[in-house]
Amino acid sequence: MLEKLVEIAWEFWAVLSEMAPYLLFGFFVAGLLSVLISAQRVERHLGGKGFWPVLKAAAFGVPLPLCSCGVIPVSASLRRHGASKGATASFLISTPQTGVDSILVTYSLLGGVFALFRPIAALISGVIGGLLVSLFDRGREAREIDDSARAQPPATVTGNNRFIEAMKYGFVTLPADIGRALLVGLIVAAAISAAIPENYFADVLPPGIGQILILMLAGIPVYVCATASVPIAFALIGTGVSPGAAFAFLMTGPATNAATIATIWKVMGRRTALLYLLTMAGAALAGGLLLDQFLTARQVHAHVGHGGWMIPPLVNHLSAGALLALLAWALAGPLVRRFRPAAQPAVSNGQTTTVLRIDGMTCTHCANSVRRALQECPGVKTADVDLTGNRATVVGADYDVSGLVQAVERLGYSARAMDETA
Template identity: 45%
Template sequence: MEYITPFLYLLNTMAPYLMLGFLLAGLIHAYVPRKLYARYLSQPDFRSVALAALFGVPLPLCSCGVIPTAMSLRREGASKGAVASFLIATPQTGVDSIAATYSVLGLPFAVIRPVAALVTALAGGWTVNRLTRSETDGVLPTAQSCEVRRRGSRFAAALRYGFVDMIQDIGRWLVLGLLVAGLITILVPDNFFASFADKPLLNMAVVLLFSVPMYLCATGSIPVAAALMLKGLTPGAALVLLMAGPATNMASLLVIGKVLGRRTLAAYLGAIVAGAVGFGLAIDYLLPAAWFIPSGAVHAACHGQAGYSWVEIASSVVLVGLLAYALVRRFIHKNDDTNMNRQIYRVGGMSCNHCKASVERSLAQLPSVTAVAVDLAAGTVAVEGEPADADVRKAVEELGFGYKGRV
């Protein structure tokens, strides 16, 4: 029971805000045209960088899902600076994680987090434009627009995206974050980081060391940050975790370096690290410490005190049900093989529904292709038709994924 209590408190505290965030995410996805993003991002100037950052901040994309989306924008003519700005701003935050941040870490963190994402995106995108202005633009070949349309109304599509696709994408990371937070609450001694409170840079360096190569989604990082703060981690170092963890991981760094170049990668990583440390130091030295105390529910979780509202309980039950459904949906495959001409390819790096949609959209544009189906769990793509293997490989690698040949 000692471990279950903090897990339940964090789940009940976050669940109502997560449900609201998933709904808002679905509405943005269904009602904001995808072409709108690329239309205003083509010029290598500060305006395109700023628009890319403003587009990216509310979008609920993780650091794996943002890669194919950004590569698609690049193919449609977005400048390198705009793409870098989008890559920095988007995974750090989103409407779902902003709501969850408010529920667990309070209003100041919920305000500062998207502001920090916006500022670092502006700095990173502007730097990329400056560093690459002498390079040939080298925009990837522009493909004809191919919006994926689902049956039914837009509102139904919004509900499907928010409460099915998104939960399938980030559900395991959210659960992992809650489990890690519970383990920290139990295993890490109280005030473990208190002895380093007078060395905030050391706190931040340790956090960066672990968060840059690892994958942490914007929402899943929240309970981890809250648990570490209760063990004495400074609020500034917690912000570093909330910024660097979701925005960077080894896979995304390799793809950015390969597709956009080393200069873009250096500016991207430098903006995130410098922005995270800068905002972290500002929190620790310039703002009142009383602003950055995790919610009373989180404190109660550490001391075994209970108190749930019916809204929290109902939201938690629905969320757990959706998580269970997403798990079943992800690993139960429909056997839809027919006598049609189908080619099966292995593709590495696909891990979410944004990856799936990007691959399906890109391959559907190849000559002779009439249907495409991605199996995320198996890492395979079924293509109906007779496309050239070289064309399939090019389309896959332009999105930043790894082509592994036919099955």
């Protein structure tokens, strides 16, 4: 038993040290993208109908490190601020499949071909899904756009504050959002590598399309983020799964799960949800079959075996230690805030404070989307969202509490007023 635990720990560290330098750099780039490609900037490009907004939506979504839970409220906000249904669906499909951090991690473990194939597949599937929605789900197009929300000017951050905000997002917010899932993914990958013999699945699972279908179906109902799924895919390839089947898991795992489909059904409608699921399943199957035509498991392992010369082993190990420390710090933050007394918002004469209980938020992107939706409600001065406590505190005058609840529910969450004071 002890020997097996040591083997799992060794596999965990081996995969972590291989991906750590790339993931740390990915955090840096993701931070820069967070201030360069904001939701407000995306909104300005996604209005109108036709192919061009759909293509731009997919292109915007590919590099953004948004998980499937975080992309839904962002997509709902894009929709309310003027994006077409097709462009919103395109963004919704392409974004959770990959991001700049997961692309770099994919390169570190699975090689350049795989790392290039993932974003291309995300882009193409986003465009196809967006066009299908534009073609088959044209109902209520104009009615769902909120003109009052669209009129709100975005807040701007300039100068050195932009860089500080970028680094805060890249090395605090993003690790906190994906840290738990990443550690679980690494542990699962290490356990698979230690417990399952090499090439075991090559003899157990049917080859070709059968293997791809099994991994695709395994990925659809469960959730694993785009970055955390890469070590699992790497371990599966080591146990005999084809690169195409691993790709099908990488595509469906981050982008489809029961909660995501249910929320899309609620926010975007039944037809869009079905088209979303159909697009993801079809793209995963077609992409897996295509990837298996020019990439073998041997080539993937050759990349890991011979690609390490680019980064000295000492740098890999130091980066792994730094990444673990960063994840520990990020994950400890919510625990510290849970026991810290909450700051009371400043309330002027004539203003009221309302506390909302909000269920369904899972990451910082969720909290930011809720905050923005509440601040856009008439009469609201400030809105503070506590992700850990699942609540939002709203301060203002002459606002409609039912309007606050509706603004949150339009993003796919459930909300109710808990308290109101003068």
